[in-house]
Amino acid sequence: MEHNIFISYAWVDNEVYPGSDQGWVSTFVDSLRKHLAHELGRRDEAEKIWLDYEQMRGNQGVTPTIQARLAASRTLLLILSNGYVASHWCQQELTAFLARAGTNSDCLFVVQMSPVEQEPDGIQDLVKYPFWYLDDRRQPCTRWFPHIDPTDREYSLVQQKLARDIAAKLRELLPADNQPRESSSAEEQAPPAARAATPVVLSAVPMTEPPSNGSGQFVLVSGGEGDRELVHQIAKRLQQHNIGVAIPLSVLADQSGIKSSTLTRDLRTKLSLCDAVLMVYRSGPLDQVSQHLIECLKAGARTRRGQTPPTIDLCQTQLDSLALGLYPPGMRIHMVDKSCADDCVDQFLEGLVS
Numbered sequence: 001m002e003h004n005i006f007i008s009y010a011w012v013d014n015e016v017y018p019g020s021d022q023g024w025v026s027t028f029v030d031s032l033r034k035h036l037a038h039e040l041g042r043r044d045e046a047e048k049i050w051l052d053y054e055q056m057r058g059n060q061g062v063t064p065t066i067q068a069r070l071a072a073s074r075t076l077l078l079i080l081s082n083g084y085v086a087s088h089w090c091q092q093e094l095t096a097f098l099a100r101a102g103t104n105s106d107c108l109f110v111v112q113m114s115p116v117e118q119e120p121d122g123i124q125d126l127v128k129y130p131f132w133y134l135d136d137r138r139q140p141c142t143r144w145f146p147h148i149d150p151t152d153r154e155y156s157l158v159q160q161k162l163a164r165d166i167a168a169k170l171r172e173l174l175p176a177d178n179q180p181r182e183s184s185s186a187e188e189q190a191p192p193a194a195r196a197a198t199p200v201v202l203s204a205v206p207m208t209e210p211p212s213n214g215s216g217q218f219v220l221v222s223g224g225e226g227d228r229e230l231v232h233q234i235a236k237r238l239q240q241h242n243i244g245v246a247i248p249l250s251v252l253a254d255q256s257g258i259k260s261s262t263l264t265r266d267l268r269t270k271l272s273l274c275d276a277v278l279m280v281y282r283s284g285p286l287d288q289v290s291q292h293l294i295e296c297l298k299a300g301a302r303t304r305r306g307q308t309p310p311t312i313d314l315c316q317t318q319l320d321s322l323a324l325g326l327y328p329p330g331m332r333i334h335m336v337d338k339s340c341a342d343d344c345v346d347q348f349l350e351g352l353v354s
Contacts, residue, residue: 004048004170006073008093010083013113017146024113024145025051025079028131031156032077035163040170062092070096074107074173075166078123081113091120098122106304107173109166112269115140115262127272127302128265129162131155134249138258157218157244161273168307218244220274220310222267222292223251226283233341234278241349246270248292267292271299274310278348281316281324282338290324297328313351315344 007029014023022030029051037046050069062070070076076097084090101107103122110123112130131143133154143155221235228251235245249258249266271277277296281289293312300309312331314324317338321327334347 001074001173002048002072003050003069004045004074004174005050005166006070006076006093006097007049007051007079008076008084008090008097009051009079010081010087010090012083012087013079013081020147024142026053027144027148028079028111028159031159032163035156035160036167039160039163039167045170045174062089062096066093067096071100073097075109075169076101076107077109077111077166079111079113080116080119080123080128082116084113085116085118085120094120094122107169109162111162113145114142127165127304128269129158129273130266130269131158134252154244158273161218165304165307168304217276218246218274219276219278220246220248220270221251221278221280222248222289223280223282224284224286224288224292225251226285227280228252230280230282230341234280234344237341237345238278238348241345246274250288264295267295268299271296271310272302275308276311277313278344279312279314280340280344281314281318282340286324290326293324293326293328297326313348315340315347 007025009025014025016023020027029049033046033049037043040046050073052066052069070093076094078084078090078094097108098105108123108126110126110128112128112132114132132140133143135141143149143152149155219238221231221238223231231247231251235247238245248263248270250263279289279293279296293314296310296312300312303309312328313334314331315334315336316323317336317340319335321333327333332351334344336343336347
């Protein structure tokens with residue numbers, strides 16, 4: 001295999017806008033190389049990315065050169081957008097890769113440059129890495145488009161997660177003689193700390209030690225419509241501990257104008273990116289919080305081989321450990337009072353393993 005990653009994208013998504021040096025896709029790939037080099041510990045393997053800068057596709061379809069590049073690539077990274085869906089050539093690239101790698105391949109990574117109405121066959125059930133957000137009018141906007149925005153830290157957080165997942169897959173696929181060397185430092189060779197898996201019983205016992213700052217973690221904070229304000233309070237407090245946070249669209253505001261399938265897809269995508277989940281059940285409603293918990297468990301079941309599923313913490317005011325009708329193994333439950341933002345964050349951080 002000559003290439004570690006083949007980038008499949010629509011040319012329209014790499015147009016250079018006035019004031020920019022290069023297009024969105026080129027900027028994305030340049031940044032991904034740096035993240036991947038960091039994750040692999042080797043720049044040479046991170047440089048083995050193939051991108052069709054010369055627009056070699058012909059009028060009839062992908063050229064033999066591109067077919068050969070696809071066949072010589074370990075993984076495929078797909079830049080999903082309306083342009084991608086509309087491109088006949090992009091569909092051919094995807095079909096050609098799936099024909100070789102299999103329809104259930106975990107060698108295919110999907111970057112969402114923007115949401116689309118109908119995803120191409122073969123990727124509907126795959127994890128998506130979202131590089132878009134909703135503006136104040138609830139319209140989707142692509143991050144860092146058309147110009148780079150260094151203040152948008154979410155872009156780098158999601159890209160780091162993507163690079164980490166690609167690096168994990170490449171470690172499986174690279175020949176033994178191409179694997180990164182182990183560090184000679186005893187400290188660096190020590191295995192990473194395992195996540196706590198023992199459930200925490202219902203308790204309001206105060207902490208005896210300062211909590212970990214949780215730096216580097218990415219946490220999904222979720223709850224029902226009745227706890228929107230509380231979810232936002234918790235998310236802001238986690239940010240003060242240098243923790244990345246995500247909130248489902250269904251909890252951000254009234255989403256009556258958005259399709260339920262869109263809300264579910266948003267929740268699943270954000271779950272796939274997070275290291276941990278912190279759920280709140282105070283006012284509910286019960287069915288929403290219970291459904292979010294079920295989606296969390298499904299996300300854990302979909303975790304790629306060799307990766308750790310997200311941990312789940314539940315802060316609730318109810319005394320019953322089965323208040324949601326579910327108590328999965330490993331879930332930590334924290335009993336908090338009605339004004340529970342600070343207490344919830346403290347107990348979550350106490351059990352968090354950095």
